Structures are given as structure tokens and as C-alpha cells.
Amino acid sequence: MRVPIIAGNWKMHKDVQEAVSFIEEVKNQLPPADQLETAIAAPTLCLVPMVKAAEESPLKIMAENCYYKNEGAYTGETSPYALYQAGIHHVILGHSERRTYFNETDELINKKVKAALANGLCPIVCCDDTMRRRVAGKKVHWVVSRILADLHGLTNDEICHVTIAYEPSWAIGTGESADPDQAAEGCYLIRQTISDMYGDEVANNVRILYGGSVTTSNINALMAKNDIDGVLVGAASLNPETFLQLVHH
Numbered sequence: 627m628r629v630p631i632i633a634g635n636w637k638m639h640k641d642v643q644e645a646v647s648f649i650e651e652v653k654n655q656l657p658p659a660d661q662l663e664t665a666i667a668a669p670t671l672c673l674v675p676m677v678k679a680a681e682e683s684p685l686k687i688m689a690e691n692c693y694y695k696n697e698g699a700y701t702g703e704t705s706p707y708a709l710y711q712a713g714i715h716h717v718i719l720g721h722s723e724r725r726t727y728f729n730e731t732d733e734l735i736n737k738k739v740k741a742a743l744a745n746g747l748c749p750i751v752c753c754d755d756t757m758r759r760r761v762a763g764k765k766v767h768w769v770v771s772r773i774l775a776d777l778h779g780l781t782n783d784e785i786c787h788v789t790i791a792y793e794p795s796w797a798i799g800t801g802e803s804a805d806p807d808q809a810a811e812g813c814y815l816i817r818q819t820i821s822d823m824y825g826d827e828v829a830n831n832v833r834i835l836y837g838g839s840v841t842t843s844n845i846n847a848l849m850a851k852n853d854i855d856g857v858l859v860g861a862a863s864l865n866p867e868t869f870l871q872l873v874h875h
């Protein structure tokens with residue numbers, strides 16, 4: 627059984643004090659992690675105080691990015707080794723904002739995924755989809771090629787620690803979510819690609835999330851789809867009350 631996930635991605639929002647206050651407000655109102663996993667990805671500066679604030683709570687604290695080297699002369703980068711040592715065991719990689727604004731390529735993301743796994747981190751690998759399904763015949767190849775490239779060379783054991791997030795670029799931060807059928811179709815296509823790479827048994831255990839303008843209004847319809855194992859939520863995860871409504875949808 628794939629345990630569903632409600633994950634927030636704060637992006638570059640909140641300072642340390644705001645982040646800790648959020649955790650204090652939500653941490654005693656979350657379901658047990660074996661029923662539904664809850665997670666927040668936050669700016670690097672907030673991570674350690676958040677881990678401390680979330681102790682003994684089921685809430686997982688995630689990094690929004692990391693580098694593929696554990697140490698060295700890489701000014702401004704974050705070590706996957708140091709993240710793990712600080713108690714952060716999950717990291718988002720390949721978000722479309724990293725690809726667009728910081729020129730991250732599939733090759734770089736593949737290196738980061740491997741480095742994260744080698745250090746014990748569980749990556750959420752984002753698979754964007756830049757073309758609208760209804761107008762672009764080639765978008766299927768886009769999603770498949772992203773998955774093939776970003777997960778290239780992972781072993782069966784490693785892929786079991788990976789979660790994928792299907793995020794159509796046009797739905798991110800626009801208020802225009804993919805409709806549940808479109809979202810499920812993207813997630814299904816990713817699962818089929820993983821099945822082609824690793825077989826049905828592995829593919830049936832990998833969790834695939836949808837992200838893009840998820841709100842309290844559309845979460846029920848999205849989560850009702852078999853191929854959608856959870857959501858990666860940006861703007862609607864910033865407010866503690868709204869985050870709790872999403873969790874208890």
C-alpha cells in the first residue's frame with residue numbers, strides 16, 4: 627500500500643521565526659505517519675530550527691535543493707551529507723523553478739538524485755510538463771524523457787526511496803490546476819515509465835504526487851484518483867490553518 631503524502635513547498639518564503647511558529651501551530655494536529663505522511667520543504671536557513679521544533683511530531687522537514695558533492699569549494703551550495711547529519715532526510719530535486727531560473731539540466735538533477743540517495747536522503751524528484759496536454763502532441767515524450775533522464779542508472783533498491791512529483795509548469799502558481807483527469811494521466815504516464823524501467827512491482831510501490839495550484843477546493847478530487855498518491859503544495863501550504871485543512875481534506 628502506498629501511504630499518501632501531503633507535502634508543502636514554501637519556496638523562498640518565511641524567516642526562521644515564522645517557520646518555527648508554523649510548526650508549533652500544526653505539529654500536534656497531524657495524523658500518524660503510517661496513515662498519511664505530512665512534510666514541509668523550507669528555505670535552508672529554516673531547516674535546523676524546524677527539525678528541532680518538529681521533534682516527536684510526524685511532520686517531516688525537507689530541503690528544497692542540494693548539491694551533488696558532499697563537500698568542497700562550491701560557494702553557496704548545500705551538502706547532502708550535511709543535510710542528513712542535521713536530521714533532514716528528504717529533499718526536493720529538479721523543481722521547475724530550479725530548472726528555469728537556475729538552468730538545472732536533467733544531467734545535473736540525475737547527479738543530485740544519486741548523491742542524495744548515497745547520503746540516505748529520500749528525494750522528491752519533480753517532473754515538469756511544459757506543454758498543455760490538449761494542445762501539444764509531444765508532451766507525452768517530454769514527461770517520459772524527463773523520468774528516463776532524471777532517474778537514469780538508479781538501482782531497484784534506490785528507486786524505492788524516490789518519490790516523483792508531476793507538476794505541469796502552466797499550473798504552478800497560476801491558480802489554474804490541472805483537472806483531476808489530466809493530473810492522473812500525467813501521474814499514470816510516469817508510473818508506466820517507471821514500470822518500463824523497473825517492472826510493475828517497483829512501479830506500484832513508488833509514490834507519485836501532483837503539484838500545481840492545489841487548494842482546499844480541489845484537493846479532494848485530486849486525491850480521489852488512484853494514480854495520485856499525494857500533493858506537493860506551494861502557496862496554499864504557507865498558512866498553518868490552510869495546511870491543516872489540506873491534511874484533513
Ligand SMILES: O=C[C@H](O)COP(=O)(O)O
Pocket residue numbers: 635721793797798799800801837838839840858859860861862
Ligand atoms: O512545489 C510546488 C509547486 O510548485 C506548486 O506550487 P503552487 O501550489 O503554488 O502552484
